[in-house]
Amino acid sequence: MASEAPANELSAAQKLMQKHAEAPHHVTVEDAPDEDLPIRSSAEASSSAEAPAPAPKAAPKQAAAKTLDTQSHELFPELGGPKGKAANVAPIWGAKTANGAASNGGSRSSTPVSGAATPNKPSMFIPGRNVESVTLDPQYILSRSQLKRPIPDIIKDLNRKSRATLSMNTTANGRYKFDATGPQDVAQQAIKDLVGQIGTRTAIKVPIPQSARAHIIGKGGSTIKRIQETSGAKIQLPKVDESNPIDEEDDDATIDVTVEGNALSAASARDQILKIAEDRSANVQTKVRGIPAAFYPFIAGQDNAFAQALAQDSGAEVRIPPLQAYSTGPAAVTANPGERPIFAPAGNEDNHIQLAGDRAAVQKARAEIERRVAQLHRELAAEQLSIQRGRHQFIVGDRGVPAEQFFADTGCSILLPTDEDDDVITVIGPADEVASGLEKAMDLAMGMQMSNLDIARFHRNAPGGAAAHASNVTRYLRQRKEIERLEKIYNTHINTPFSEGGALPWELYSREGKNAIRAQSEITGIVNAQPPSRMSAIPIDPFFHQHLRNNISRQVKNDYGVQVVVPEASEGNVPVLLVFEGPDPANGPYQLPSTKPTDAEIRAFKKGLEDAQKHILELINKQEAITSAELDVPAKYHERLRRFIKKEQESRKSDQIPVRVSKNGTRITLRGPASAVESLAAKSNAFVEQEKEDEKERGFTLSFDFPQKFANHLIGKGGSNIRELRDRFDVEIQVQDGKVELKGPKAKAETARSYIQNLARTLADETSHTLKIDPKYHRELIGAQGSQINRLQTRYKVHIFFPRSAKSADDEQSNVDVEEGAKPRRQQAPDEVIIRGPKKGADEARDEIFSLHKYLEEHSATATVAVQQKQVGSLIGQGGSALDELRQATGARIDVPQDRDTDIVEIQIKGTASQVAKAKKVLEEKRAVFDDTVVRTLDVDKKYHKALIGAGGKFMPFMFIQTVTNCYRLQPSRHCRQGRWL
Known part of the structure; x- marks a missing residue:
């Protein structure tokens, strides 16, 4: 608002003060505003300070009759000095420097935009004499009957209590203008206190993007609490609809925030909310809904060219989901021949096009996409064709061509059904290219050779029907991954369709017919080896399937040699299948037989299956009857109830089957043994009721x-x-x-x-000790895998830290490290060990580590003895007996390196000084004997061996003694080695 100074509003003293303040060296020129100028809008006020265009005056009654604009900064002013760029909102009133104008490089104070006149300020700036102003319409001021005291009396009372000086004037258009002169923060608080006492309470709605809700609330409600405290207004956000969760990536939806307070506090809270919302929504993310998924490749363009051009042109980020060739429902339906197809939009569970970036850029990209979609509705055609379902996989996908390549080659997209009973493919594209796309799909589908193999014919007289037995064999081979093995070996795809009556003939697809013939031959042998006598089907409630799979099947296989085939959820209501295999071989995995079983084997099948079935049914029959219970729980309690049920299930007995829990809307279904369901339902109901009571105290x-x-x-x-x-x-x-x-x-x-x-x-109570210990003892103090220190930490409830350089990679994985939430690790010297924990525990851990360290010091004498690699075996002895004997005799620790690649081996000795010396002496003596040993070998004809040895080896002792004697006589300084021909 431009400033003005009507003569009838200034006292003589104020006029004199202005004249004194207007010294020649502080002269400024300021335009004199015209009272008849119309009120500027907030947008005009924020854009420039130029005078607005004239507008016709409105009568006071007409102004009063206008609709209340809760977004008007004129009607809901705010407090504060000049601000930076905010949420496209101009402040209604603000701090005024005493000069009221920008002079000599100083920034001009923000001015009111309420349209009310403001007195001229002295041109000279007086420190500490800011003027805060606010202009209010009469409708936002309490009537005299509602006020406890007249407004002048309230102002006088506030002037006595505050360091700011409040004054009130009435403007020409009937508004009330309040000024506060003094230090800025004091003046602002004085205005707040005044308006708080005289202002009416009103409520306004502030629309914000739904995704900004969490940012308005802040962590733990900190942001909304701060806004309420600084503004003095009460803020309420609409409750979250649990059935319609917020999409954080979609900025289109909005919610209304209710702000309640006087004109000043409501405006302040509104502006802070809008500022947060604008900061949050400067860059937006949104999803473009309602577009058929079949259009995605046409919107993206070949090689994503259109999407890239759109992103470059609009400046927004454009993400178009890839086309999913398999669709759960028809994406295009031709109503009648000759009519345009009707394309169904993508559902909520499908992927959608996503846009991100500046709001204007996103809007531009959305508009272009919607224009493109309208064009595609006019131009695209769809053709449908029935092709044998087993051949669909060879059109697009892992066994066909990529969907992107099909689109690049034909200009068309293709959709394949997922319904087992549906074999209709849909080709979508421009009217002049759909035919060629359909031809391409047929070529790909028919490019594979296909042959049928009816495995039911191998056991036509099976009890229950050949088709039912064929279904059992197929399920068993699928579970054993035998069909996958055959597909890999013969490069052939095997399709095993089912019907309500059982298995249908298998379909074998191969690009080379010879591969399919070889696969058929092996399949024939495998199926012949699976007669009905090898299998048994038992109906079991699906509730027990998971229990069978996890807890019983392995035991049955080990005890009875029977493989348990538990139905998958996708198989529907089929029985559990038992297949006799016999014990697992010791030399590898079980191999399926390929020959017909003998009569003896069939009898073994029968016995094993009967025993396994009896065992399973006994375990199942021991369980209680299966029942279910339903709870109706409001969605907002579901997560807390889920955690409660999980905790209850974890505390159940080990032999008790857990209750199954499912959710549908607000209905929670519990299914399981009767007593467990009854107990869990009662506990869950009590928990929910307690949560409802607790909800009433959430504000505590x-x-x-x-x-x-x-x-x-x-x-x-x-x-x-x-x-x-x-x-x-x-x-x-x-x-x-x-x-x-x-x-x-x-x-x-x-x-x-x-x-x-x-x-x-x-x-x-926590204390810390730093121990100075030579790093060479650290590894032994830590122990293997940190075992020694982990034991101390557990016993004394402390943390023990060794320097990282002193630990191996394995030791570093031990919990000789700081836990989450503990103090940050400080740098440790290489010889420092830190103990931290409760004082008593830390002291005891310190004493034990010192004792262990002292022991290691006393037993840390070391020595090495180098011996020849050839001698190591005789030193160790059979099974380590010789080395163990030496250790016991000396009390020293003796380590022989495992390295066998060197000629010389250094044996490590460790212990007390006396132990090390004794062990070293023994080893050196053994080394001297070995080194002085001379070996001579004589070649004696084999025919003399018997005579030399004698019957029963009776000459051997004499030969040994004589040889040793001769050896001493010839070379008295050397020893002869025993047991050799010398």
Whole structure:
């Protein structure tokens, strides 16, 4: 608002002050505003400070009759000094510097845009004399009967209490203008206090993108709480519709935020909300719904050319989902021959085109896509053709061509049905290209040779029907992955269709007919080896299927040699199948037989199947009758109820089958043994009722002090600890500036407080010891895989930290490391070991580590003895007996390296000084004997061996003694080696 100074509003003293302030060296020129100029809109006020175009005056009564504009910054002014670029909102009133104009490089204060006159300010700036102004319509001021005292009396009272000076004037158009002179923050608070006492309460609705809701609330409600505290207004957001969850990636939907307060507080809260919403929505993400998925490749263009051009032209990011060749429903339906097809839009469960970027760019891209979609509706045609279902896989997909290549080659897209009973393919494209696309699809489908193999004919007289037995064989071979093996070996695809009566003939597809013939030959042998006597079907309630699969099938295979084939969920209501295989071979996996069984084998089949069936039915019959119960639970309690049920199920007995839980809307279904269902249903109902009661106390808050230095412990790494506490106690937890605030039901909040305060006491008792230990002892102190230190940490409830360089990769994986939420690791010297934990435990752990260290020092004498690699075997002895004997005799630790690639081996000796010396002496003596040994070999004709040895080897002792004697006589300084021909 331009400033003006009517003479009848200024006292003589004020006029004199202005004259004194207007010194020649501070002269400024300011346009004199015209009172008859129309009020500027907020948009005009924010765009420029130029004078607006004249407009006809409106009578006061007409103005009063206007519809209330809750977005008007004129009617709902806000407080504050000049602001940066905000949410396209111009401030209604703000801090005025005393000069009222930008002079000598100073920034000009923001001016009111309410249209009311504002007195001229002195041209000279006086520090601490800011003027805050607000102009209000009479409708936003309480009537005299509603006010406790007249407004002048309220102003006088505030002037006595505040360092700012408040004044009130009435403008020419009947509005009330209030000024506060003083330091900026004091003046602003004075205006807030005044309007808080005289202003009427009103409620306005502020529309924001639905995706900005979480940002308005803030973490734990911190943002909305701050807005309410700073503005003084009450803010309410609509409740979340649990049945229609918010799509965080879609910025199209909006919600209305209700702001309640006086004109000043409501405007302040509104502007802060809009600022957050604009910051959040400067870049938007949205999904383009209602477009048929069949159009996606045509919108993207070949090689994604159209999508790239659209992104470049609009400046938005465009993501178009790839075409899914298989569709659960027809994407294009031809109503009648000669008529245009009707394309069904993509459903909620399908992927949608996504746009992201600047809002204007996104809108431009959306408009272009919608134009393109309208064009495709006019131009695209669709043709349908029935092709044998088994051949669909050879058109597009893993066994055909990629869907993108089909589109590039033909200019058409193709959709294949997923329904087992549907064999109609749909080709979509421009009218002049659909025919060629259909031809291409037929060529691909018929490019594979196909042959049928009716496995039911191998056992025509099977009890229950040949087709039913063929179905059992097919299920068994599928579960055993035998069909997959055949497909890989023969490069042939095998389709095994089913009908209600059983298995249909198998379809074998191959590009080379010889491969299919070879596959048929092996399949024939396998099926002949699976007579009805090898299999048995038993109907079992599907509830027990998972229990059979996880807990019973392996035991049955080990005890009875019977393979249990449990139906998959997709197979529908089919019985459990037992197949006799016999015990697993010891030399590898079980191999399916390919020959007919003998009569003896058939008798073994019968015995094994009967015993296995009896065992399974006994286990099942021991279980209680299966029943179900339904609970109607509001959606907002589902997540909490899910966690509760999970906890209850984990605490069940090991032999009890868990209750199955399913959800449909707000209905929760429990199915399982009667007693378990009854118990869990009662507990769940009680839990939900308690949650409903707790919901009434969700606004309860509890605050208490918590040492700031332990805040990281409470919060944990990435907030992990505090999330766990929130789930555990079902309360919101905020930690800030040495305070913890709990919000939730009173009882739960008090329980959480007790736990957190106990944690604080535990942390306060924590102490830390730094031990100086030579790094060469660290590995033995840690132990293998950290076993030694883990034991100490568990026993004394402390953390023990070794320098990282001292640990191996395996040791580093032990918990000799800081846990989540603990204090950050400081740098450790190579000879430092840090112990941290409760004082008593830390002291005891320190003493034990010192004792162990002292022991290691006393037993750390070392020595090495180098021996020849050839001697190592004799030193170790059979099964290590010789080495163990030496260890026991000396008490030393003796380690022989495993390396066998070197000629010389260094044996490590460790222990006390005396133990090491004794062991070293023994080893060196053995080494000397070995080194002085001379070996001579004589070649003696084999025919003399018997005579030399003698009957029963009677000459051997004499020969040995004589040889040793001769050896000493010839070479007294050397020893002869025993048992050799010398």
